[in-house]
Amino acid sequence: MTALNRAGWRPEMNAGGADDNVTYTGNRALMLEEPLIFEIGSTETTGVDFDEVAPAVDLGGLARSAPIGLPGLSESETVRHYTRLSRQNYAIDLGLFPLGSCTMKHNPRLNEKVARMPGFADVHPLQPQETVQGAYAVIHELAEWLIKLTGMYGVAMSPKAGAHGELCGILCIKAALEARGEDRRVLLVPESAHGTNPATAAFAGFTVEDIPATAEGRVDLAALKARLGPDVAGVMITNPNTCGLFERDMKAISDAVHAAGGYVYCDGANFNAIVGRVRPGDLGVDAMHINLHKTFSTPHGGGGPGSGPVVLSEALAPYGPLPFVARYADGSFKLIEEESAGDEHPETFGRMTAFHGQMGMFTRALTYILSHGADGLKQVAEDAVLNANYILRNLDDVLDAPFGASGPCMHEALFSDKGLAEGFSTLDVAKGLIDEGYHPMTVYFPLVVHGAMLVEPTETESKAVLDQFIGALRSIALRAKNGDPALKTAPHFAPRARLDETLAARKPVLAWSEPEVAPGAPSLSEIGGS
Amino acid sequence: MRYLPLTSDDRAAMLAAVGASSIDDLFVDVPAEARLDGPISGLPNHASELAVERHMAALARKNVAAGDGPFFLGAGAYRHHVPSSVDHLIQRGEFLTAYTPYQPEIAQGTLQMLFEFQSQVARLLGTDVANASMYDGSTACWEAVVMARRVTRRNKALLSNGLHPHYRSVARTMAKYTGDVLVEGDPTLEAGTDWAALASAIDKETSCVVVQYPDILGRIDDMSALVSACQASGALLIAVVTEPVALGLIKSPGEMGADIVVGEGQSLGVGLQFGGPYVGLFACKAKYVRQMPGRLCGETVDANGKRGFVLTLSTREQHIRREKATSNICTNSGLCALAFSIHMTLLGEAGLRRLAAINHDRARSAAAELAKVPGVSVLNNNYFNEFTLLLPTAARPVVHQLAEKGVLGGVSLGRLFPENGGLANGLVVAVTETVTEEDIAAFAAALKEVLA
Numbered sequence: 001m002t003a004l005n006r007a008g009w010r011p012e013m014n015a016g017g018a019d020d021n022v023t024y025t026g027n028r029a030l031m032l033e034e035p036l037i038f039e040i041g042s043t044e045t046t047g048v049d050f051d052e053v054a055p056a057v058d059l060g061g062l063a064r065s066a067p068i069g070l071p072g073l074s075e076s077e078t079v080r081h082y083t084r085l086s087r088q089n090y091a092i093d094l095g096l097f098p099l100g101s102c103t104m105k106h107n108p109r110l111n112e113k114v115a116r117m118p119g120f121a122d123v124h125p126l127q128p129q130e131t132v133q134g135a136y137a138v139i140h141e142l143a144e145w146l147i148k149l150t151g152m153y154g155v156a157m158s159p160k161a162g163a164h165g166e167l168c169g170i171l172c173i174k175a176a177l178e179a180r181g182e183d184r185r186v187l188l189v190p191e192s193a194h195g196t197n198p199a200t201a202a203f204a205g206f207t208v209e210d211i212p213a214t215a216e217g218r219v220d221l222a223a224l225k226a227r228l229g230p231d232v233a234g235v236m237i238t239n240p241n242t243c244g245l246f247e248r249d250m251k252a253i254s255d256a257v258h259a260a261g262g263y264v265y266c267d268g269a270n271f272n273a274i275v276g277r278v279r280p281g282d283l284g285v286d287a288m289h290i291n292l293h294k295t296f297s298t299p300h301g302g303g304g305p306g307s308g309p310v311v312l313s314e315a316l317a318p319y320g321p322l323p324f325v326a327r328y329a330d331g332s333f334k335l336i337e338e339e340s341a342g343d344e345h346p347e348t349f350g351r352m353t354a355f356h357g358q359m360g361m362f363t364r365a366l367t368y369i370l371s372h373g374a375d376g377l378k379q380v381a382e383d384a385v386l387n388a389n390y391i392l393r394n395l396d397d398v399l400d401a402p403f404g405a406s407g408p409c410m411h412e413a414l415f416s417d418k419g420l421a422e423g424f425s426t427l428d429v430a431k432g433l434i435d436e437g438y439h440p441m442t443v444y445f446p447l448v449v450h451g452a453m454l455v456e457p458t459e460t461e462s463k464a465v466l467d468q469f470i471g472a473l474r475s476i477a478l479r480a481k482n483g484d485p486a487l488k489t490a491p492h493f494a495p496r497a498r499l500d501e502t503l504a505a506r507k508p509v510l511a512w513s514e515p516e517v518a519p520g521a522p523s524l525s526e527i528g529g530s
Numbered sequence: 531m532r533y534l535p536l537t538s539d540d541r542a543a544m545l546a547a548v549g550a551s552s553i554d555d556l557f558v559d560v561p562a563e564a565r566l567d568g569p570i571s572g573l574p575n576h577a578s579e580l581a582v583e584r585h586m587a588a589l590a591r592k593n594v595a596a597g598d599g600p601f602f603l604g605a606g607a608y609r610h611h612v613p614s615s616v617d618h619l620i621q622r623g624e625f626l627t628a629y630t631p632y633q634p635e636i637a638q639g640t641l642q643m644l645f646e647f648q649s650q651v652a653r654l655l656g657t658d659v660a661n662a663s664m665y666d667g668s669t670a671c672w673e674a675v676v677m678a679r680r681v682t683r684r685n686k687a688l689l690s691n692g693l694h695p696h697y698r699s700v701a702r703t704m705a706k707y708t709g710d711v712l713v714e715g716d717p718t719l720e721a722g723t724d725w726a727a728l729a730s731a732i733d734k735e736t737s738c739v740v741v742q743y744p745d746i747l748g749r750i751d752d753m754s755a756l757v758s759a760c761q762a763s764g765a766l767l768i769a770v771v772t773e774p775v776a777l778g779l780i781k782s783p784g785e786m787g788a789d790i791v792v793g794e795g796q797s798l799g800v801g802l803q804f805g806g807p808y809v810g811l812f813a814c815k816a817k818y819v820r821q822m823p824g825r826l827c828g829e830t831v832d833a834n835g836k837r838g839f840v841l842t843l844s845t846r847e848q849h850i851r852r853e854k855a856t857s858n859i860c861t862n863s864g865l866c867a868l869a870f871s872i873h874m875t876l877l878g879e880a881g882l883r884r885l886a887a888i889n890h891d892r893a894r895s896a897a898a899e900l901a902k903v904p905g906v907s908v909l910n911n912n913y914f915n916e917f918t919l920l921l922p923t924a925a926r927p928v929v930h931q932l933a934e935k936g937v938l939g940g941v942s943l944g945r946l947f948p949e950n951g952g953l954a955n956g957l958v959v960a961v962t963e964t965v966t967e968e969d970i971a972a973f974a975a976a977l978k979e980v981l982a
C-alpha cells in the first residue's frame with residue numbers, strides 16, 4: 001500500500017520528529033499528500049475516449065514499438081490529482097504575494113474570459129491575413145497604448161518575456177551600431193541589475209562592465225560619465241531601480257550616453273511604479289521592455305508564460321524585429337514579415353521567434369488596459385507607490401532600510417538583514433512569513449544589499465491587508481532580532497518543512513524512474529560534475 | 531476602478547502615516563519636466579467589464595476561428611482537441627496566480643507538476659532529462675545550438691533544409707551577432723530528406739546538426755545513420771519536434787540516439803492561440819545536464835524526511851551566474867507546461883498511441899482524397915499527420931481562394947518561403963483528429979473547383 005503515500009509519512013517510517021500527531025495516510029485533514037502520476041497511473045489507463053480505432057500501420061521501420069512509459073489517469077483521477085497539487089501552492093488569489101520586482105497583482109478574470117474567445121484562442125498564426133484582421137487589430141491597439149503610455153516611437157511586440165525583450169533591445173543596439181560601422185563591445189550594467197541583464201548582454205556577444213552606485217542607491221553619474229567612450233555600446237539601467245528608487249538623473253545619464261555615441265536600454269520590469277505618471281520616452285530611453293505579466297496583470301502561471309514587448313526610440317525603431325503589424329489607411333492590417341521587409345522595414349535585425357509573439361497575453365493585457373483606462377493606470381502607479389511607502393515607513397524602525405534616508409521609495413520597499421541576531425538571516429524571516437500565511441518577499445536580490453528583502457505589495461492590496469502584513473512582519477523581525485530558535489525551523493505549518501537544496505543539486509533526480517532500477521541502467525544520481 | 535481596493539480615506543490616512551502631504555510628494559525624485567500631472571491625453575478612461583468585453587468580442591468576431599469550418603493548417607502549430615478538464619484545472623488560482631516556485635515549501639504543487647512534466651517530456655522524446663520549459667520551439671532550437679557550442683567548443687551548425695523556416699530565421703538572427711556559423715538552405719520538393727548529405731558535410735568544426743522530425747514538409751526519416759556520423763566527428767545531433775503527438779506513433783529521436791531533443795509542445799493542452807504563448811520542450815542526454823538552459827526541478831527531502839521538490843542546478847542560471855549563465859531565460863512557459871502535462875496525463879500512453887494512430891489514419895485518408903483532384907499529387911512517401919501537396923499552380927493564391935469558400939486549406943510554401951519560386955506550388959496540409967471525413971470531402975471539392 002506504500003504507493004499511495006510515498007510522498008508523506010508511511011507506516012515503516014519512525015513517527016515523531018517535529019510531529020507527534022501522525023496519521024496513517026500522511027494527510028492532515030485538508031493538507032493532502034499526493035503521489036506522482038507515475039505512482040498512481042498506468043500506461044493502460046486513459047482519461048480520453050476516442051470514437052474510432054485506427055488500424056495498425058507500417059511506417060517504414062519508424063513505428064514506435066518499445067514502451068514509452070507514460071502513465072495515464074481517468075478523468076476523475078486527473079481532476080483530483082491536479083486539484084490536490086494546486087492546494088500545495090500559495091497564490092495571489094489566496095493572499096498578499098509581495099515578491100519585489102515581480103509585481104504580483106490581482107489577475108482579473110475578465111482577461112481570462114476574453115483570451116478564451118474562439119476568435120482569439122482558436123486561430124492559427126499562419127491563417128490567411130484576411131481571416132485574422134481582428135487578431136492584428138488587437139496587436140495594433142495594444143501597441144498604440146504601449147507607445148502612448150511610454151512616450152516612445154515604436155514597439156516590438158514579439159518578445160516572449162522580459163529577458164527576451166532585453167535581447168530584442170540589445171540586438172537593436174547591435175544593429176544600429178553595425179549600421180554606423182562601429183564595433184562597440186561593452187555594455188555597462190549596474191551590479192543591482194536583475195541577472196537577466198548581464199546574461200542577455202553576454203548572450204548577444206557583449207562584454208559586461210559594472211556601473212558603480214552611490215551611497216544612496218542610485219547610479220553614480222560621475223563614475224558613469226568617466227567610463228563612457230568609443231568602446232561603450234550603451235547602458236542597461238533599471239528605472240525605477242531594483243532598490244526601489246527612481247533614477248533621478250536618468251535624463252542626464254541618457255544625454256551623457258548619447259553624447260558618447262551609446263544607447264540607453266531601460267529594464268522596464270518596474271514600470272508599474274510610474275505607468276501613467278512618467279513616460280520613459282521623456283527621459284531619453286532608447287529601448288525598454290515591458291513585462292505584460294507584471295504591469296499589465298497577465299498571470300504568472302507558476303513561472304510563465306510572460307510577454308515582453310519592447311518600446312523603441314526613433315533611433316532604434318528601424319532595427320526592430322520581424323514580424324510586426326502595420327495598419328493601412330483603409331483600416332486594414334497587414335503582417336510585415338521577411339517577404340515585405342525589404343520594402344517596409346529594410347534595416348530589421350530579423351526574427352526572434354516563430355509566429356507573432358504572445359497573443360494570449362496581448363488579449364489579456366489589452367483587456368486590462370481598457371478596463372483601467374488612462375486615469376485608472378495613473379491611479380495604479382500612485383496606489384502601488386503609496387502602498388510600498390506605507391510598508392517602508394511602518395517597518396523601518398524594526399528592519400534596516402538601507403536607502404530609507406534616500407527619500408520615498410517607488411513601488412517596492414527594500415530592507416537588509418542588518419540587526420538580526422547572530423545566526424539569523426533573511427531566509428529565516430522569509431520562512432517565518434510563510435507560517436503567518438504570506439508568500440515571502442523577494443530575498444537576496446538586489447545583490448548590492450546584504451540579505452536583501454524586497455517587498456512589493458502592488459496596488460491591488462487593501463489597507464487592512466497591509467496593516468496585518470506589517471504586524472506579522474514586525475513580529476517576525478522582532479523574533480529574528482531576539483534570536484527565537486523556532487524561527488530557524490520555520491515553516492512549521494506548510495505542506496513541507498525546509499527542503500534540502502544541497503542534496504537536490506549534489507544528487508540530481510530530475511526525472512522519475514521506477515524504484516527498482518534494472519541492473520546496468522544509467523542512473524541520474526550518477527551524473528557527475530561534467 | 532474595480533481592481534483598486536484603497537478608498538480615498540485610506541489614501542489620506544496612509545499619506546499622513548508616511549509623512550506626505552500629497553501623492554506628488556512620493557514622486558519627488560521624478561524630475562519635474564518628466565512628471566505628468568493628469569492622465570495621458572488622447573487615451574480613453576476606465577471602462578466597465580461589460581463595455582470592455584463588448585469591445586474585445588467585436589474584435590474576436592473579426593477573425594475566422596479554426597473551428598468555423600474545415601481546417602488543415604499546421605507548419606509548427608497544430609489544432610488538437612483539448613479535453614475540458616485541462617483548461618478547468620489550469621485556471622485554478624493556485625496554479626494560475628502563483629509565481630515561479632522560489633519558496634518550495636509553499637509551491638509543491640507547481641514543483642511536483644514540473645517534475646512530472648520533465649519526466650513525461652523526457653520519456654516522450656526518448657532522453658534522460660528535460661527541463662521545466664522554454665518559451666517555444668523556435669527559441670528552444672537556438673538554445674540547443676548554443677548548448678552544442680558550449681559542449682563541443684565548436685561553432686559551426688548544419689541546419690537541415692527541412693527545419694521550419696521561422697526556426698531557421700531565429701537562428702540566423704542570433705548567429706549574425708554571436709559569430710556562430712550556420713550552414714543552411716531551403717528544402718527542395720523531394721520525397722526524401724537531406725540527412726544523408728548532411729552526414730557527409732560534417733567536419734571537425736561542426737558543433738551540431740539540426741534536423742526536424744517530422745520536418746516542415748511532413749517527411750519522416752531514420753536518424754540513426756546521422757547520429758553515427760555525428761558521433762564519429764564529435765558533433766551533436768539536435769532533433770526538433772514540432773508535433774509531439776507524432777511520437778505516439780513513430781520512434782522518438784532519443785531512441786535513435788539524438789543528443790539534444792527540442793520541440794514545440796503546443797499540440798498538447800495549449801491550443802492554437804494565434805502563435806503564443808506556446809511551450810518549448812528541451813531535453814538531452816544526462817551527461818549534458820549541466821550545460822542545459824532554463825529551470826530544472828529536482829527531487830529532494832524536507833527537514834522531516836518527506837519527499838519534496840525544488841528548483842535545482844541553478845548555478846547554470848542568470849540569477850546566480852549572471853553573464854556566465856547558460857542562457858538569459860527567466861520566465862518560461864510554466865502554465866503551458868502544466869496544460870501539456872495534464873493533457874498527457876489524461877491521454878496516458880494508451881491514449882497517446884490511439885490519438886497518434888487516428889491522426890495518421892485521418893491524414894492518409896485526406897492524402898488519398900486530395901490526390902484524386904486533377905493535377906494534384908502528394909510529395910511524401912512517409913508522413914505522420916502532415917504532408918505536402920504539389921499543385922499544378924502556385925499554392926498561395928489557392929489558399930486565399932479556399933478561404934473564400936470557407937476552407938482553411940493548409941499553409942502554402944509560398945507563405946513560408948516567399949523568395950523561393952521553386953517551392954511555390956507546394957501546400958503543406960495537416961490533418962488531426964479534429965478533421966472529419968466531411969471536412970476532407972469539402973476540402974477536396976473546394977480544391978477541385980479552385981483549380982478547375
Ligand SMILES: Cc1ncc(COP(=O)(O)O)c(C=O)c1O
Nearest residue numbers: 101161162163194269306860861
Ligand atoms: C528587474 C527585472 N528585469 C528583468 C526581468 C526578467 O523578466 P522575465 O522573467 O519576464 O524574463 C525581471 C523579472 O523576472 C525583473 O524583475
